Amino acid sequence: MSLFSMAELVPHSGDMVLLDEVISYGSEEIETRVLVKAGGLFNQADGSYPAWLGVELMAQSIAAFAGCHARAAGKPVALGFLLGTRKFECDVESFPLGTALQITATRSLQDDNGMAVFECHLRGPGIYATARLNVFQPPNVNQFLQESGEAQQHV
Structure with a gap:
């Protein structure tokens, strides 16, 4: 059983929280x-x-990785962005109904500005998927969103 519910870890709401649980996490x-x-x-x-x-x-x-670390440090979960894969x-073309899937994500790179790269693997019975995801979690999300909005207005 997870230490935290997925809703506490992933900054999505309702049906957009797709994962069921954290099996384990580390540094x-x-x-x-x-x-x-x-x-x-x-x-x-x-x-x-x-x-x-x-x-x-x-x-x-x-x-969820970022959320686990934030919660463990007594901090609120912050918004992050998927930049690309x-x-x-x-x-396989699809994941069948009733299939249990396990996903691992391992951080391979992190810079001081909040950019990170994760090596990810998804496994299930007869299923294997892999990808490298580039993500960004700005140090101050509200400031970042405000500055991004202002930049959009000047384009």
Whole structure:
């Protein structure tokens, strides 16, 4: 059982929180789990999840990694941004209904400005997906969003 609920770790709301639990986390890695359930926002007609949703599951695992570290330090969970992914590869077209998926994300690079790179793997019975995700968690999210909005107005 997780120390924290997913809603406490991932800054999404309601049905957008896709992960079920944190299995373990450490200083550089997290392992999460999700069971493909019917009735979600992204289910296909047969109840499966499309394979591309693996990128979002990986990104939410990284958000949970940041959330675990924030909660453990007594800090609030902060908003982060998925900047992009490299080399997403998946050996299936979809994740079948009822399948348990385990996602690992390992931090391979982090700079002082909040940019990071994670090596991610998603596994299930007969399923393997991998990707490298680039993420950004600004030191001051509100200031970043305000400055980004002002920059957009000047374009």
